Amino acid sequence: MLSKVAERVYWLARYIERIENTARLAKVHSQLMLDLPKSVKLSWYDLVQITGNEDYYAENYDSRSEQNCMNMLLKDRNNSSSLMSSLWWARENIRTTRDILPREAWIHINELYIMVKNHQEDFGVRAKRNALLSTIIRSCQAFTGMLEGTMSHNETYRFLKLGMLIERADMTTRLIDEGGLFVAQEQFENEEESPFDAILWANLLRSVSAYFMYRQQYQTEISGQEVLHFLTQDKDFARSVSYCLGEMSFIMRKLPNPEPMQNALELLQKKISAEQKLNIGSNELHQHLDWIQRELSQINGLLYDNWFNPKQVA
């Protein structure tokens, strides 16, 4: 398989996963707006921080309004990580790999692109935003499911899967970070445990469709610590960081020379499991999540060295 083609399908899956998770992130933020009391100050700007877009924002926007933040996150085509940009790139990547993907793949994403493009003004209208985001999330899920059900689970599929999993692990850490930021803000204002924590964590769990799975596992009250454990270390939940890493290692076993990546994944998984309690809302947790994101980016680099930009004769 050509390196370039592998790279394109890998990024195709990353973009699709990023679209889905960005939509989830925007949705949970809007939901929290409704559930949390007025005394808790919500900052739309959190979305900018969580997605690591502070510099871009400073250069291109002034006030930290809801309009501006949502625009940057969802609509802004100049922001390379906005939902619209990801969608555009996903479509480009399918266009250039059409011959190895099922015919429906192109039709599906092309339709999604046209639909979102025609309705992008809805991102700015609170009453319409949620419906649009939900449609996008469903469409991404349908796409992933369609590939799973119609493709041979060959090399192409394995690269798709790797892209999806690494992006998902990354986005899960960002969603946890979102919760942490809220808690930190509350603590700053109240200096004691807030009664709204449960609402916060329930919303976060819902944002990754993890609420019911979490509930089945923990029948106690929802606690930040357990949510954190569930989303980072759970071995079975499809969006937990640890699960994603394990799956990546498993998926790549049939690709050529996977050992360096598998070793790195295993090591990272071990380090994450070894991490004991980090206080929710603490700077240490934020640092820890940042560190996971950096480690994932290292693994992405390993994929380049071995598969997407090889230097050695086979």
Next chain:
Amino acid sequence: MLDNLKNYPVNGFYDEAVQDADTPRPAARALFTRLDGSYFDSLQEMQKAAEVAIAQMGISFTVYSDKGNIDRLWPFDAFPRTICNTEWTAISKGLTQRLKALNMFIEDVYNDRKIFKAGIIPEDVITSSKDFRPECMGMKLKHSSWACICGSDLVRDGEGKVYVLEDNLRVPSGVSYMLENRAVMKQVMPEIFQDMNILPIDEYPLQLLSMLRSLCPTNEKNPEVVVLTPGIFNSAYYEHAYLAHEMGTELVEGSDLVVLDDDCVYMRNIEGLKRVDVIYRRIDDAFIDPEVFREDSALGVPGLMRAWRAGNVAIANAPGCGVADDKVVYAYVPDMIRFYLDEEPLIDNVPTYLCDREEDRKYVLEHLSELVVKPANESGGYGLLIGPKASQEEIDTFAQLIEENPRNYIAQPTLNLSTVPTVCDKTLEPRHVDLRPFILQGKKSYVTAGGLTRVALTKGSLVVNSSQGGGSKDTWIVVEE
């Protein structure tokens, strides 16, 4: 004889399907019989069905314009062009003969230059050609195959005689449209294919692959063949992808290939770097290797010429073969056939005046309003003067261009190109056509059964290029019962 021929105007041109007012030509007889009755309605239905099929199959080409590049659907006409098999067999022999001589000529240019020493062709024709590549001097290729894929344009004059109008030896395109046209026709008139004996053409990709494999310069039993494309923004990208897909080879861009210190070409593969033996390149010479040709080319592969010269990779068509794709060189092809093969040409050239010859130039300048003037080195129908249709201003401009750079211009009489019935708004009308068959030369030679018939869709127009209002038709080589 047939109702449906009653109103078809046969006026002075040679029509490929109709002999005179009520008689079809033998190759088209079965077709007209099938279409008799409410034939025009059914033809219009077929035309619509064909257009739908083309949209669904996503057959498109890109037009370069000031407003950015646009993907346009391939204009197609449902009335096929028919040629009888006996005539075609003779034509394909002529085409094979021609390509053989051209390849011997190219190898001669870059080696002994016998044909110049014999005084058959003046040497400065070559040294003044912008496609002469000194980097190719001394190269000898397997099977002497330089131009491995050739698209020669054939035309028929008012008397029905077939001529070669030009030989496209650089990166000839259009073959995927020939194949797609047939696929569309089989979809819209399946019964006719069952009734008539029409030679199939779908073996082309396999013939191409087997020719490419025969070029492998090493002993590799299972050579790795790749198609090298400039990328998705190229007007012929659709064809590159189509051929790669049909042959089951990788479609690569320059950035997928790398030449290492061992002067071998490798492609970047998830297993690591993988050796490449044969490159079917769809990029012009000037862009293939920034080390040797245009430094600013991002499309090519640095070191590719090194690898080729070292005999580690075959490139089809070979670098430097554009030297024979020059309208001045074209004029000498019949002489080449006599010189290298000791045979008489089986297909004639269109009579050609070389403006570089004083006598010819004088004639051309005096008769500009009757002639077609072409730059020696352009393709796509750009930069032409069609004398009978030109204004005095255009004629004056060309007179000046010729005086300034006579080497760069040739002139030919305006040909009464043959016509084929074409589906127009209310009825069938004659439209002018040419024909581009594709000829392969590796270990063996091969000629497509027919080729791509291009048609000037505008009434009276002689320009068949798709970029300038041309369309295409399926071409049927009909075996008579």
